[in-house]
Amino acid sequence: MASMLQNQAWYSIIGYLYVKTNGGAFSLLKSRKRMFFALDESKNLLNSYKDEMDFLKKKKPLEKIRLDQAACTLGENSETEFVIHVDGRKLEFDAENEQSANKWFNALQHRRENVEMITTVRRKKIQQPEAIRFETTSSGSDCEDDSCANDGKTEFTGALKTKVTLWTHSKLIS
Numbered sequence: 001m002a003s004m005l006q007n008q009a010w011y012s013i014i015g016y017l018y019v020k021t022n023g024g025a026f027s028l029l030k031s032r033k034r035m036f037f038a039l040d041e042s043k044n045l046l047n048s049y050k051d052e053m054d055f056l057k058k059k060k061p062l063e064k065i066r067l068d069q070a071a072c073t074l075g076e077n078s079e080t081e082f083v084i085h086v087d088g089r090k091l092e093f094d095a096e097n098e099q100s101a102n103k104w105f106n107a108l109q110h111r112r113e114n115v116e117m118i119t120t121v122r123r124k125k126i127q128q129p130e131a132i133r134f135e136t137t138s139s140g141s142d143c144e145d146d147s148c149a150n151d152g153k154t155e156f157t158g159a160l161k162t163k164v165t166l167w168t169h170s171k172l173i174s
Helices: 002-007 052-056 098-126
Strands: 011-023 026-040 045-049 063-066 071-074 081-086 089-094 132-138 148-158 163-171
Touching: 011 098, 026 052, 026 098, 045 052, 063 081, 071 098, 081 098
Parallel strands: none
Antiparallel strands: 011 026, 011 089, 026 045, 045 063, 071 081, 081 089, 132 148, 148 163
16 A cells, blocks of 8 residues: 555646747747646656646656756746746746646745745754753652652753753652
């Protein structure tokens, strides 16, 4: 069961986009090619397919664009254009309409925010102490009889030299 879940992808948005490609020797001429794209949130990839049938048949993507360090900006030429900047490349996309462009742009931005949040959480986990040393000391008896146990303080010292002192006082019931 666990291996099945690991192999499953979670797509936040799928659909057709036009990708702008260089026109060969004439770099000023750009052609648009209609392709099917799927934003795989589980692997942080933007997968491209020839068409929707290839995606539904679970064929291997034509290209997997890693989005770990990617940024998405709005295009300059139209309301349907957005650009993904990744690995020194500038990938220009054109949606079929403004609503579709907004959905794609928002999904890519949301993914970016999630990646930043996960990265922050991972950094905080790295900074947590790896080892904790316990020291228990007993103070004078605050009890009228010998029915108190673990009366005193417990000190925790972590790898970051942070010292936390907990005062404890418990009454034994006989």
